[in-house]
Amino acid sequence: MLNLTEWQETLLYHPMIGSGPIPTVCDGEGIYPYESFSETAERPVLRKFRMIAIENEWMKVTVCPDLGGKIYSIFDKASGKEILFDAGAVRPVRILPRMAFISGGIEVSFPIAHTPVQIEAVHTEARQIGDRLYIWCGEREVRYGMQWTVEYSLGERDRYLTQRATFVNPTSEAHAWMSWSNAALPARADSQFHFPTGRVLRHADILEEIEWDGKRGYTLEDFDRMQGFFWKTADCNAFGMYTPSLGSGLYHIADPAETPGIKLWLYGLGKHENWAHSTAIRRESYVEIQAGPLLEQADNSKLQPGARHVHTEFWIPSAEPLEIRELALPAPQLIPIEEVPLFDWIPRAGTAPWLALAAPYRGGDAGALAAPPAAEDCIWPPSGLEQLGDALLWAADVAASAAGDAGEEHSQLWRYYYAVWLAGQGLLDEAIAALSAVQLDCGYALLGRLLRVSRGDYAGSRAAYAQIRSAAWSLHPQLFFERDVTLAHFGAEALDERAQWFAQVDSLQDDALIERKASFLFDRGDLAEAKAILDRHAFGKVHQRYDRTQLWQRLAAAAGEPTSASEDVLAHLGEDDLAVYGAYRVSEQE
Template sequence: MLQSEEITEVLLTHPLVPTGPIPTAYDPDGFYPYESFCETSRRPVLKKYRMVSIENDQIRVKICPDLGGRVCSIFLKKDAVETLFFPPIVRPVRILPRQCFTGGGVELSFPISHSPVETASVLYDVTRDQERIYVCCGERELRFGMHWTVEYSLGEKDAFLTQRTVFLNPDSVPHPWMSWSNAGVPARPDTEFHFPGGPVLRHAREMRTIDWEKEGPRRQSDVHRMTGFFWKKPDCYAFGVFTPSLNAGLYHVADPSQVPGIKLWSDGIGTDQAWVSQYTLDGEQCLEIQAGPLVDQSVKDVLQPGQRRHHVEYWIPSSTAREIRQISLPQTKMRTMDKVPIFGWARDEDVTDWLSLTRAKKSGDVSQIPQAPDVDNNRWAISGMADLGDALFWAARSTEGSQRNKWLFQFGAWLCGRGETDRALEVLAQSCDDRARALSGRLWLVHKHDPIAAANCFRAIKSEAIALHPQVVIERDRALAALSKETLDERGRWLKAVSALDDEWLAERRASWLVDSGDAQAALNLLRSTRFQLVHQRYERIRLWKQIATTLDLHTIEYPSWLGEDDLAEFGAYREHPEVQQR
């Protein structure tokens, strides 16, 4: 019997520490206008999450709108087998785009991998017709203003979960996008990999193409380091994993014309298991089976103005091992596309100020202009609102003093988020808001490659609190480091001013300063004594380590895993802007 239930569950949750007051425009570790995070608290709190459960006589599926629409459970009722990995804790870790990834369940990513709202609340809708129950989750994303909806559905006799995903670009200009469905499943040494044959791109310390039948691992115990596998020309389009010790498996199938992308990700057995343990409660391991409408994660596609596209895929839980070439594509009868909801903005706190401002602009009533977000509010003008620019310009022109400066700052940030960076610098230069000066400093360094102008922007900051914020100290130090060694004393004064702070990102800059000051040994000692949280696909510490090793003539081939950075080859269109490589 088909049925649904909406409930609330309490999960242990680790709060996140925001990176700082500088908007994420041109930040290689950010995704404008979303706030980024630099640290996960060590102790969790209790937090409530909305869950939607749908079931028939065979399976029960649980979906969490408060975790970006993530599927948290696909449970086989007859065999009492859970086929997804979902830890009883939300413990985000450092993975792009916002440095707040949490593993487990089925995660839908858009418009970048991984989703910028995977730990945030999205809108949802539960409906039913004569054939099926539908749970839709989605929103209008903030970066480009595109809509996404993921529709999960279950029929009376289905032994699988149907996932239909819809993307829509309502804007008048095209926007880039990427999307993958990532299913976290239990990983034990005996977990078997049931994947197609054919050439596979192997992403580890090096990138190379292998023949899966001849060189591919057959089970988790065959993988000894973190590795991603992308299928280039699979000989079938069903795949999955099965763990005999758990009698649990999960398989995926889709029409290859819609969903050609197939990926397996495993941290394997050995030292890289810590990269999974960090987002669990008890160190239990998981791996990911992934699928998507793109072949791999090195490129993005473009959604044209007014374009709507969708694709359908199926998740098949199993208590026995399946032969993938015998898994046929289900022929489900779903409702028509016009019945799939297109959601609006999901979180009031993200959009209230900007919607109020645009309404005031339309009325022409200056008295209706809201107060601009202040320095303690990391809400930045939404680049996905195409008509917001005129309202921001009007607000800056219609106000005076600190309000004018704040609106100019927001207007400049919005322009930068929309790709109008040169104009953004012109607007930001008119603002006396210290956040505008800090953002200008980054833009001059990263976009214009002008460290002199960048350093002068940071030197113009008036507020002591802002000047000493770790994010600002770090960005200033990068700008000063790009100049000659004549700035060593200036760098040293700022770094000494925050020397009592236990901050791993400041430790990087202190080590860089020590190297530039000629004390590579002290830099090495500092890095060795810092307890770094693990961070994926970021190699600033590695580059610093290589410089130290060369200076000290260290003859070692041991990978310095204690730096908290992985040793994967750089691959994937995960960043909006390339990482700035500076000492």
């Protein structure tokens, strides 16, 4: 019995608040050209999501194309159990790369970890071929212009799910990539970790190598904090987790020659469980078991022009604990990889204006040229569109030839977007040169960041920010933060100017503004007031960011107090205590 169904399911969705109008190029909390986010609404809205399910006699697997093509559910018919963690809502939290991570289900990432399209819709096809059901999800991603497809398939008698991913680089340059399949499972104190014996990199408050005894019998009760484990060696190619109190578990197996990566991530019992709670609507924790074609999250590979990568893995739901060394690698008959669909760009809000520009440019049809997106819309030209630069310059020239103020404004905007696109390509000097011809507030805002980050030109950065005319732009928290970082470089000489800016936003309780105000007070010598501000404000949680902790430690040192931040302090500041590790954005290591 095989069955393929599709429907719209209403879920609770917590809307996100964008970080701001400055493009995410050279942004430590974003990945260009995607918009990044600063906070999540506490009150959810009702939103419909597309669901597609494949099922046989043994299981039903549901995929959500509107959430990056993730596996939303694996229902084990033999036990009547849902296998995967269900967050109860789509509630994004601040984890790189976009500060919009959602838990639950199985996420497949590419070309970075975590995938930047977790809360975006992707292309999907589904059909039956012979005695096997297939779902394909994918897109042409906008960072580098590479194509990815993840294939989920279920045979008529399979008691496992087959997952096959293919990545293709149709561009003219090699690009870095990484990929992890991340399965979230409900965590209980008796959850058992069935992983290979081997040498493991442990990522907690320190980085260390340990020996994992696969026969010891680890459970969640053995861990009292958040931490991750990467297997550097393994005595078998299978792993999984089983929870006796739930009567369910999930196991993974793959050919280690093509999918050697094995990872376990957990929050443990106690002080860090609330980090897991922030992704769901109930106080329930989860564990992630992960696999991938690379050994560690700090690794990435290069996909050459015209090259294709393929790897296959298998997920095995179970109502009883399994012996991982006895699991046999399945060998299903899949369609040839050449027949797996490869998808093009998604015409979503962030790509539609730029895709629409291509036709009039190629045809030289100036009359078909639409107005550029408003700078406030946070829609930036994809760096993955290699030939977009010429089209943007053409659009700028066409607009300049139009009569009236609107034509000049549109021409300036097109030139601004050309500079943004150059910066997204990593051509920062060329972007700075292009911005010198843009007399718009958005251009001054980006120029201020690029001069500081790429050249260390604080004087030029300060001068750029000073040219911004709009009070709304000047007082937006994102730009305010960036400008204050620049002004802080000038020490005592800029204290009065900084004070004047802070006086204009002293009612706002935005996390970024509070952090910068504490830094300003510290620079001014008001240590007690600076520390009081940090102690009073309840900061939102953010993974792998330590600026507030470091500021608190500097304040403590200046006051002659102990600089070791307690768990209570870290919880209040909203930052974890993990050692710096990994590359959520492969561009960090290019």
